[in-house]
Amino acid sequence: MAEMDTSSSGGGKKHGGTKSKKQSTRVDMTPMVDLGFLLITFFMLTTTMSKPKTMDLIMPKDTENEKDQNKVKESTALTILLGKDNRVYYYEGLAQDPNASANPDFFKATSFANTGGIRDEIIRKRDEVAKLRNAKGEPEDVVVIIKADDQANYKNFVDILDEMAINRIQRYATVDISDQDKKWIQSTEAANGVQSTPAAPPAK
Amino acid sequence: MPKVKMPRKSTAIDMTAMCDVAFLLLTFFMLATKFKPDEPVTVVTPSSINTTLLPDSDVLLFTVDKDGRVFFSMDGQPKRKKLIEDLNTQYKLGLDDKEIKSFVTGASVGAPIKDLKQYLSLSEDERKKSGLDKGIPTDSANNELGAWIEYGVAAQGGSIAKLKYCIKADNQTPYPKIKEILDTFKKKHIQKLNLVTNLEEAPKGTAAWEEANAPKK
DSSP: OOOOOOOSOOSSOOSSOOSOOOOOOOOOOHHHHHHHHHHHHHHHHHHHHTOOEEEEEEOOOOOOOGGGSOOOOGGGEEEEEEOSTTOEEEEESOOOSGGGGGSTTSSEEEOSOSSSSHHHHHHHHHHHHHTOBOTTSOBOOOEEEEEEOTTOBHHHHHHHHHHHHHTTOOEEEEEOOOHHHHHHHHHHHHHHOSOOOTTOOOOO | OOOOOOOOOOOOOOOHHHHHHHHHHHHHHHHHOOOOOOOSSOOOOOEESOOEEOOSSSEEEEEEOTTOOEEEEESOHHHHHHHHHHHHHHHTOOOOHHHHHHHHHSOOBOSOGGGHHHHHHSOHHHHHHHTOOOOOOOSGGGOHHHHHHHHHHHTTTTOTTTOEEEEEEOTTOBHHHHHHHHHHHHHTTOOEEEEEEEEOOOOTTSHHHHHHTOOOO
């Protein structure tokens, strides 16, 4: 491989100066090849890795007819509320009975943490409901009701849908938040001050 | 005895051919790669464990930034041309050829339909400065998002079945805005949506993780 000779010392051939040294025109190509392959690697990696993924979301049809609506059993339901600052609240059942909140442990606060967060609660409820049997003697499926408060953000929403995928919950629904739920969130926030510790019991 | 002279061979090889190959590949990848279209807003999408890929074509993409501004984009220049021409006739916008071309070749648009003429006459940078890119209105009084969906579907021609509706929203987008958008889709009887997310691994010990790591039979 020819190289550019840039060294000035010709090794004692300085005498005379009659013979001009024959310079080769060939250049070392190795750095250029290196650069070329570096760019190729860059383009190959960036093109395949920046591909975004999508999450399927299938919305239910709005049915006016009362008969077409699915009824959820109180015993198989888990209601999850999304509050502000990434807070999560949950309670078991649907809270159709206004006296349900009489129990101070009814409405609980938690977080999106990997352990001790809402996931553990979903898994616990799922396994608990799987032990129940319906009228035909088949195992029941847990139904998760997701209600997002106005202060929740999109990340919370996707995170909770992701929890459904992570824990393989087959039946879940996003429902509008009720005034009663909002009231509970407010009173829990007020009771816990700014920082709500995970799974702290809410004040009545 | 004469000395046996071994001819000294250089170990260096000619790199020119390798260099040619390298640059040929480089050119191929550069040309074959579609660059990420320039987006008017930066959106940080949340992550999920879903591995479904976002399709390249037949997509209506609604980008929502963290302030809840909605931007519309669609692939395919002929389709975009049909869409803007339909809008032009329907809403009597009086767009000229230059503005139509700006829409056809541009990326996302996010402006109320009545401001569309002015919006399209500006360059991308000017749009940001002028404050015209306030997003597509989604409130119930003036729901132009529904119109964009309708015209977007109409512009697809025959391939409506393949069409996917993607929502790409920021982490910080307030939920009520998302709900408005979802409700708009619901009103149009579109039940199947796609939310654009980043990939993340399923957490250890969960049902999804066990499924993914189950020993192959």
